[in-house]
Amino acid sequence: MKAVIAEQIGTWSEVLKITDWPPIEDLPPKALHVQTSACGMGFPDLLQVEGKYQLKAEPPFVPAASVTGKILAIGAEVDPSAFKVGDRVAGHAVADLSGNMRGGLSEEALLFADLAVHVPDFINDTVVLSMHDNYWDVHHAISTCGQVGPEDTLLVLGASGACGMAAIDLGKAFGAKVIACASTPSKLKACQRAGADQVLNYGEDASYEDFLAKLKENDLYGKINVVFDPVGGGYGEAAFRAMAPAGRYVLFGFASGGTDPKSAFPNFPINLLLMKGQRIIGSMGSSRGAKITEMFQMVKEGLLKPGAGIQSDSAPTYGLENFLDAFRAIATRQAIGKVVVKVESKAASDL
Ligand SMILES: NC(=O)c1ccc[n+]([C@@H]2O[C@H](COP(=O)([O-])OP(=O)(O)OC[C@H]3O[C@@H](n4cnc5c(N)ncnc54)[C@H](OP(=O)(O)O)[C@@H]3O)[C@@H](O)[C@H]2O)c1
Known part of the structure; x- marks a missing residue:
């Protein structure tokens, strides 16, 4: 064999x-x-x-x-x-x-x-x-933890990754406006194929200041209701600061730390949580059972398009x-x- x-x-x-x-x-x-x-x-x-x-x-x-x-x-x-x-x-x-x-x-x-x-x-x-298992985990992250709905703007970091793609797709299915962030033009194209409403290039080693400036330039500062963060580090810190009042920050992973995830633990100014009534929610669960059957049914009905981002001629x-x-x-x-x-x-x- x-x-x-x-x-x-x-x-x-x-x-x-x-x-x-x-x-x-x-x-x-x-x-x-x-x-x-x-x-x-x-x-x-x-x-x-x-x-x-x-x-x-x-x-x-x-x-x-x-x-x-x-x-x-x-x-x-x-x-x-x-x-x-x-x-x-x-x-x-x-x-x-x-x-x-x-x-x-x-x-x-x-x-x-x-x-x-x-x-x-x-x-x-x-x-x-x-x-x-991405859809099971991300469903739990943005639905149970982030409570994403049609009124929300969802910012997805690491959006061209396996979990990021799931967050774009599920976020759209829950009716949110989805902003996808990734580091290269080809990754951003994949995010568009996956259904993102808007894409932002944060570069391969953007500083926290550069990414925050980019969020401001794109009129997103103070307007993000939910952040889905599988990357952490400076990317996470900038996204945290750009959240709207009562925003929910779903902490999901530390991919920007590579083989040293601890190096990507974000440094959040937690006084902002108090002043703006925001929340940080750690997500480490999975939606299973009926939710998986429901997600398969949503694929059948064209409401979810898993894999759409990775399917291209090139x-x-x-x-x-x-x-x-x-x-x-x-x-x-x-x-x-x-x-x-x-x-x-x-x-x-x-x-
Ligand atoms: N909490 C949970 O339940 C749960 C479940 C599954 C996975 N996770 C965690 O979520 C994270 C993402 O998982 P995934 O399966 O989506 O991974 P993935 O497919 O490898 O995607 C990770 C993304 O992170 C970005 N990134 C930023 N800095 C990076 C770096 N230095 N090296 C590599 N990638 C970097 C990359 O996009 P750009 O180049 O565009 O930045 C990449 O697309 C991992 O840390 C994983 O352990 C958590």
Whole structure:
């Protein structure tokens, strides 16, 4: 079976190899064994290979935690009324019985059944991987935490990232005016394809002062009701200062810190919260169950367009053969949206 293996923890460009790897034989009791159709990758997958992510993986392991495919077998403790062989699912990769993660960069993978979801026929692989888990997490962030609605102007930082794209799409679906901020013209174009009403280029290393000045030039100062912030740092501080009275600041991540997230903890002047009646809300949850079904239905009705931002004639395509290009795009801040790697299995699938 073809698989990309991290034989040891280390620099991604040195330790990852494509190789023949033994098929999965012994199934952990709470796992689904799937024939991989595609996997979605982001910065955490790269950090995991380098041993810098909070969830450690024991080498040798197959990277890429977000996976979609068809079920080949079901673990002994999985509710048989919930899943059956042949179902199309998406979920999180887990380790095999030897403790080695079996992720999506392989013809077969293992998923944690409790967090797996059925994928309806009208949802293609790019769409479901653009949604998994970003739409579940961002739905919680901007709906439950940010309470975004039709009266609101939503400022999305890191808007061309996997979660930023979800925030643009969900923000529009909730009726808000969405301002998307990203660092390059091609990323801003992707944000427009994803549905942003207005885009702002904050540059790759804009200072807090430059970004604040840009928000003022664009007549946004004091007019932003909700900020969705997956990047932190100076970008976050400028956005915080530009919030309207009673604004809600949803703190979601610190991507601008790269491998040192602490360096991107924003320095907020909290006296403004008091003076302007504003709130900072940390978001670390996920909308699940009925909300996921609702989001799939919204895709069917054209109310959500996951993956719209990454679909263009010039968008790169990735497969197992050029998996290193996918890692390179993530490592060099070139990736747009969720990086989707298609996996063509040699095994005949008559499921
Ligand atoms: N709280 C939660 O529940 C939750 C859930 C999922 C993810 N997260 C966190 O949210 C953050 C974003 O996740 P994501 O999946 O959207 O990541 P992503 O796809 O890699 O996007 C991150 C974005 O951050 C921007 N960025 C700014 N400075 C950067 C830097 N120095 N290096 C790399 N990117 C930089 C990039 O856009 P520009 O180049 O345009 O700035 C990029 O598009 C991560 O920190 C992640 O851990 C939180």
